[in-house]
Amino acid sequence: MRANYRVNSGVRFEVLSKDQLQEMFDGVLHVMDKIGLDVHHDRAREILAGAGARVEGKRVQIPPHVVKRSLATAPRSFTIYARDGNPAHDIHIGPGRSHFGPGPTPPNFIDIETLERRPYVRDDARIVATVCDALPNIDFCESLGTISDVHTDLAASYEFATMFPKTSKPIVAWSYGWDDSNDIHQIAVAEAGGQEAFEKRPNYVHYCEPLSPLVSTFEAVDKVIFAAEHGVPVIFTTCALAGGTAPVTPAGIIIQTTAESFMGLVLSQTIRPGLPFFMGGVLSVMDMSAMILTYGAPELSLMMAGATELAHYCGIPLWQTGGCTDSKCLDEQASLEGSLSVFFSALSGGDLCHDVGYTESGMTGSILQTVMMDEAIGYSRRICRGIEVNEETLAVDVIQDVGPDGHYLYHDHTMRHFKTEFWYPNLCDRRNFEEWDADGQKPMRDRVVERTREIAATHEPSPVRPETEKAIAEIMEAAEERVKDKS
């Protein structure tokens, strides 16, 4: 019998100490209170003023107690449900868990047949949803593109309408504004069986993106209001560039983006206390030569890990970023950049890690990258699971049994554990040279393409209810009607 014994369940990773986190949190409160943010939305400013904010023109300053009140009502743990009731597809947000999925809105897509870069089209949404549904380490779905072959105003509506029937994993939805948010919500509600049922088991999350530095745009705020009024879990995340739209120092950018995100927090919690809220955002550096927001920088991993710890310190989940790259093709750079950020995201326990499948600094979505990163996520998850230490795993008796110069291949202990202790890859090739050689010397990217095509061609996601199919058709018809006079 042991006493006073403490174990690590999984590995331990920490970027910031508690004291440092408190100091950064105080910095966030300072920014919100003393500098304030510009909020380009009249009604939002009214709501915020009602909650105790000081409003002058567009500038909104929020005192610390108002922020803290909102933090107190926002939950740390909750569930986003699979639309079909498949518990394996539910996402349980809470300490020590990280989840992964693609990202929204790149203009381009890598065609999985021709492997060429071209504008994102509607059928790509189907492919992305189908493949995400099948991948073992992808937990939620996002489109990886903005549909270019439908009416511009309906890109988001069509995106959701196309993806929703093709995956039962929760979708993170993106939209332009109120109308298409409503299209999306009606589809989700139809499947859930009504607004009340939806609120009990929300099956999607809404994504809103304000601006850095310290600007809440009309659309982003409008969508938060929509989400709060309809009980949709919400993400409020800026996309800041250290050295461009945020301080060049990691502590500075984390503080600024947190303040930007907290504007959405206060707004959403004021409208609907208890609404699940994800703090953002995408934190990376501006490459001072290429003038891009880099999606492959080591700073992204570092800053996102710091932001995750700050969010958790504040008691709310984080919208993480990883599995993305600045590479223009499926290559070694895409793999190493994506793998590093995925690994650090998993280590830090970012609650929803998105952009798995972003390439070319977010300009091109690639489901091939997602498929490749699925492997890196599985790999990272095995490491994060750590090492279990107990009498059975210490195996002193087994070592005694086998003895010097023996082997463990026949041992019962091996039979008991070899499947759970070891991770088995899908894409990493561990055959010896001769077998690999005989099979055509394929690099991993070839296997990625093969696997992607195979999944896209063969995977059958669980269908939506027939009523939902009908509802989707009606909702989209009404939407077309709504925009028919706009160019």
Next chain:
Amino acid sequence: MSQILEQIATGIIGGDIQGVEKLVQKALDEGQEAETILQNGLIVGMAEVGKRFKAAQMFIPEVLRAAKSMHGGQELLRPLLAGDKAGRAGKIVIGTVQGDLHDIGKNLVGMLCEGAGFEVVDLGFDAPPDKFTEAIKTHQPDIVAMSALLTTTMRAMGYTLKAIEEAGLRDKVKVMVGGAPVDAEFAERIGADGYGHNAVSGAEVARNLIEAG
């Protein structure tokens, strides 16, 4: 095919060591021919195991279990089987060569060869050339298999082959080699008859050498 033979095959696949022995005994008690039990039960099961392993549906520890069950069943049948080999695929003398203490690869090959129906004589690791020649004289194997994990100890394979030649035994046995740094080119250079690039292929090569006579 009778039900009991199917059960034996299933037992092999499941690596049920005791179960297979019991079933083989039962089949004998029921009056089945030993040769039938071997061909339509044990070997059928093991063939399936090989197939599943290649398809990544079975893992090495399971394959080794299956091999052991196969071996157990076969031992029961052996006295009843006709012919000088008594149902065996052949006899192998196996060892890790002199100077090399790594024997995990050699162990794997040995176990898989047993599963393939061979009688295996294991000389252990760090086995000098004369230990091999002695063993050939004593056990009269069909095949001598040598393993090495180090580039430096690979040369002991050459020395051993030479010793076998000098003892006038070279034409009595087939010689196969394997191990991480060994490749087909090297095997050819020292005059071995076969090369296995991993444990599974080692067992296959052994079978092919026997079939080729």
Next chain:
Amino acid sequence: MSEILQQITTAVMQGKKDEIAQIAQQAIDEGSGAEDILYKGLMPGMDYVSVEFKAGRVFVPEVMRSARAMLNVMEVIKPLMVEKGISMVGKVLLGTVKGDLHDIGKNLVGMMCEGAGFEVRNLGINVEPEKFVEAVKEFEPDIVGMSALLTTTMRSMGDTVKALEEAGVRDRVQIMIGGAPVSQAFADKIGVAYAPDAAAAADKAKELIANSR
């Protein structure tokens, strides 16, 4: 005289934004003309910076400094230029289109164009088509540059082009566009020029000027 112009060039290259105005004043006092200061002092410095930037040896914040240094001198010599009727390479009017609050890319373009010797007027973000029209009439630019970061606001680019046409000023200016979702294909569709990034935008501006003259 050329020594002091050399000093100005060096000060631009090194981004000495505070010291440079003094050096320029000294140059004027010593009898340098505005044209010399601009074309033999400032521009060679900016050309160097621009080449180094494209080679990846000088970085955005440094280019910013150099551009700022140049602008500080421009403040000093502007009255002289007006007096003598000396013009810059050209005039560029910039803005992020209506509905879009993204600023950073457009600011980079502004800086690069300034560095290339253009006079730049920046209309800021969320710029209505009418505001572009007004500014074209008043500022009389050679080039109008528009930026958008959102797919939805890309439409405003088309609207702005239309508004310029309707106001009858479309043929007085060249138009170029840029921003993450913007492509050559889209630019072709609305009949304007396209630049994939800020450095390319400055080159494009120069090219448009050269073609128009």
Next chain:
Amino acid sequence: MMVNRHNYDVNATPTFRVLSEDQIEAIYYASLRVLYETGVRVYDSEGVDVAQSGGAIVEDTTEKSSLVKVPHYMVDKARATVPSKVVVIGPDRKHRMELYKNQIYYGGGSDTPYTIDPYTGERRRSTYNDVKNCARIAQALPNYDFHMSLGITQDTAVGTYDRWQYLAMLEGTSKPINITAVDIEGVRDQLEMAYIRVGGKEEWRKGPIFTLYIEPVSPLSHSQEVIQKLLFCCDNHIPFVYTPCPLAGATAPTTLAGLLVQALAESLFGIVLSQLRNPGAQIIIGGLMSNMDMLSTIYSYGSPEMALLSAAYTDITKWLRVPEYETAGCSDAKLFDEQAAMEGAINIATSGLIGGNMIHDVGYLDSGLTSCPELMVASDEMIDMVKRILQGIPVTPEAMALDVMEQVGPGGHFMEHDHTYERFKTEIWRPKLIDRQNWENWNMAGGKRYGERVHDRVVEILEAETEPLLDDAMYQELRRVCELADARHKDEELDVKMFV
């Protein structure tokens, strides 16, 4: 007002741990039990005598070996004298490794039978020239702190390959080297070569220029060669790496904790024996532990378990206060591809985070059978990225930049601010071969994959004119040691040009 913070914890770097202190102790005490109750097999009578003289129980003695059981107090005693810090300095007296606690140094791996030809991309047997080329690449890469051969010379005699290999490395690099030796004569010759290179025995004592790689066989077996090398190192002030290579599921328990128990018992025996022989003898324990892939039967160099075990073992060695031999930058891929990048990136990250001291095998492919110059160059960049992450997030008023945000204000930008100008070069990591251009520019530049750019860099390094590291006289002197060794081995058949 200047106010200092106190009672304030600072994470100066990210912190990473696999095992809690209680778990480390559970593993440690379990290995003490293995050492005493199961024992280790020792195939060297001198080694057995040394152990016995220190109090070990010797049983089951055969013609070749004995079972040696080590009581706990012997381990305690050895731990009291084993150095917590080992220093190795390259022959240029500049590149140095201070191996202790959380110091990290990256370097290659030893003796792969194959190398990927840097020009043709084909896998073939490694030659003297390959070893020299890998050393030259290591010399050129800033994140390589030490070197190992990354190829076994196979166009020299097998019995003396190690001297030639060392000569090839000395021709290519002036960084510290972890050598291998074919036998005790090989160590002796290479030590002589090191004396020549560094200017005599006294100079060596000031800072040894190599460590010797010694590998006992798992489970729990210590060959004559291994023990003899260990004793020789203890007697001659040679720091050495004592690293078993247990394979979970084959030569060690399948459960990772069990593997750690066994590996630690194997290392502790090395510590005990070395400290009995010469208290203060410099030993580095490791470090290469992984699982057998149960489908392919390979020793996996790219598995997450490898990364995890190496990190966990570092936790243990830090607790023991003994320098650690970590493993990273390696893969099971057969060429430098996305798999090699993925496995390499993550295991480089874990090794850097955990702070393993001497992190080897950077550049290994094909489960340790093939060395790859491209993976070396790519790893250099990955290590650089990880080092950026290791700088952590300083939380100071300057870094928090609240005043800067106020000056810039909502909707502004930071590109022109002094705060950015003064820091961007240190805060923003610059890639070397990673490409961040936009699609148009990348496409215009030829649209190359990362692997192609890495390949170009390899060729560039190899074709660059560099000053020879050895002057002709020294080269001849070193070469003479190799030739004398060849002369002693000239009667061995099958030896010369065995492979190539």
